Amino acid sequence: MNMKRVIIIGTMIVTMSFAGTAWGQSSISPIPTAKWSIVDLDTREESCDELLSALNQPSEEHLYQELYNGKSLRMITEENNGDLDEVIAIQVRQLREQLDERLASGSIRSKQHAAQQAELEALVTQSANTAYKLT
Known part of the structure; x- marks a missing residue:
């Protein structure tokens, strides 16, 4: 695999992992949520905290x-x-969820979904083991 593809895929995985919470939120909500609610209806925040705790990082900014x-x-x-095994498992799970959402929404076909899921764990593992130096 050439280095350019590795960098692009690695960047995509990291971006989708950390910025996925912002992309997943809809700007239009069919049901308004009360501002005073003590229950957080958006559970995607937990996935970021889960990743930070697996990495033993104090904040997203520090990890970035x-x-x-x-x-x-x-x-x-x-x-x-x-x-590291937990970090990889978390990222694979998050990306599988995103692929499932894309399949459900019709933005990808079932063959594409199956092909991407088959490569997912290997790509995440390779990305986790690769250091990207921006120069």
Whole structure:
């Protein structure tokens, strides 16, 4: 696989993982939610916290800075006594959910869905082990 494709796919996976919560929120809500509610109806926030806790990172900004400085997810988890297998499992699960949503919405076909799911774990694992230095 050429390096350009690895960088593009890795960037896409990281972007979808961390920015997925912003993309998943609809700007038009059919049912208004009360501002005073103590129950958070949007559970996507938990997935980001779940990833941060698996990486033992204090905040998204800190994680972003670590990635920007050229560290791989493997390096970050090793430095902070995180769990790389859990990080990979979380990202694979999140991307599978996104693929399922795309299939349900009709933006991809079932053959595309199956092909992308078949490659998903290998791509996430490769991305987690690769450090991308922006120069």
